[in-house]
Amino acid sequence: MQMLNKKVGSQTVKLANPPKIIATYSIVGPKEGQGPLREYFDEILNDDTLGKESFEKAESQMMFTAISETLKIAKLKETDIDYLFSGDLLNQIISSSFAAREFSIPFFGLYGACSTMSESLSLASIIMDGGFANYVVATTSSHFSSAERQFRFPLEYGSQRQQSSQWTVTGSGAVILGHEGEFPEITHVTTGKVKDFGQKDANNMGAAMAPAAVDTIVSHFKDTGRTPSYYDIIATGDLGVIGKELANKLIEELGYDIRKQHIDCGEIIFDNEKQNTLSGGSGCGCSAVVFSGYLYKRLMKKEIKKILLVSTGALMSTTSSLQGETIPGIAHAVAIEMK
């Protein structure tokens, strides 16, 4: 019998052989390319259809591009990759499955809504650390127009947005984990539980996800004995302006103040006032491109050295909302350090 040797506290594992993030690629739409982080993205599209006949196909093509380009950066072939972990927002994760179809790589499909980037990094890290793989790709995507059509209304309806509404990011981020080189390492994985505080308003996802983010961050602190000051940046996924403030208040009630370290990928990806994005960005692609672009490049330059990435997801569907259900949230955290 093998003894359990990597668990730290109730929800966290400490990786004995921290996998290294040897390459990333971020591709975004035109609107994201006009935002404050534009200089950090690897590719900015002029045409968010990528010449495809549907937004769904465009989203899948974006993910295909992100995976292909990351392979080039890492100087690897697809046959070098042991596993591909991916998920997205579309029904039956078609963006991921159709992108995976183009590669001859064993594929694990995930669904964690907008928590998928840190979910895929968590499982990829665990499979690397366990000695099951030399190289793993973790990726996700979202597309404003495919998400609007599926979750709200087709764009042509010109639906009104509320102050708490968020703008789904058009983008895909891909990450390759390996064992060697001077790269940021994933040291801890804190896996989230589903949290539901009874929020029903599908126009205020930030409020629905905030309790999950808080629960995972606090569990991470308790499990590791760390305090907020250990990190240079604690980056939540897409709580947005309103959800971020709520999370800060909730976490304060639990005895932690993360305001100095806390950024939210959804808040910073757009200039929310000028770009009319209200409470900020959202979507699986949001924390994916902010991590793969902005945060990774700052880690590589050693401008920052220790971050906690906490992608956050709202686990509802149009059907569950129509049936009067509340919106459960989840958040997964990965601790990343550049030596």
Place this chain on the structure above:
Amino acid sequence: MQMLNKKVGSQTVKLANPPKIIATYSIVGPKEGQGPLREYFDEILNDDTLGKESFEKAESQMMFTAISETLKIAKLKETDIDYLFSGDLLNQIISSSFAAREFSIPFFGLYGACSTMSESLSLASIIMDGGFANYVVATTSSHFSSAERQFRFPLEYGSQRQQSSQWTVTGSGAVILGHEGEFPEITHVTTGKVKDFGQKDANNMGAAMAPAAVDTIVSHFKDTGRTPSYYDIIATGDLGVIGKELANKLIEELGYDIRKQHIDCGEIIFDNEKQNTLSGGSGCGCSAVVFSGYLYKRLMKKEIKKILLVSTGALMSTTSSLQGETIPGIAHAVAIEMK
């Protein structure tokens, strides 16, 4: 740097400390309870709504029941469980997320269509073998009426079915992995690649999934050096009568004859002629309940000792089909042995 030590061939890992399947539970609907495997299921529902106001809520309740009852059988509390792996067919896997909401267990959401049972067992086995967990739950579900409404037509439309059509199983199976006791062990995990042979007919999912099943089974043989006769049973997920025959022919062309060992969970769960289920059962719940009920109980009695479980999934959505896309398939295999 940790050396890669568990990979066998290109798609398979051999588990150094094979996790044991210490408990399972299978719950099925009334129609499944009238089928040939009725004596093997732990619970047969009289009312497939479970008293809930929607089929979606009923499906989630079924999964909740399967998880709760498996915990009881294993004499474990939810706080003993390190991770829950789950997915289902519904958009944004609401059956799984809403069931997970009821438990305080770190949750990884998956989407592998009807391959989800072996996908969840694969990841659960890897996380156990890597020393990250003492106990893990792997589960999935499907419901005939929630699947019909989402993928085809609401039941009230009385839509015609074709000879190649399959009947989505109403059921949920849950499995708990642990490290101790005399139980069947998961020894190898062969992870599937997405395969697409250009099939477009959403009424013939078996044909869409057969190439993926064949690819994974043949990779498993090549990676392990095994031949079909190593196994007492090779159980594909839900190829159905037509897909099973196609898989047998395709695999024969590749130099293997699996007819003696091959059963298909979709073919055997119903009496397809008497129960008018045409090509057989399908859905995530199909291989979940056939494994958790029929196969597990036969393993425990040592009537069979070595099986390869190969759940199969069709990775389409109604949107991808409407947009003229073909149907990619995937299959994941886990080798299970009773000493």
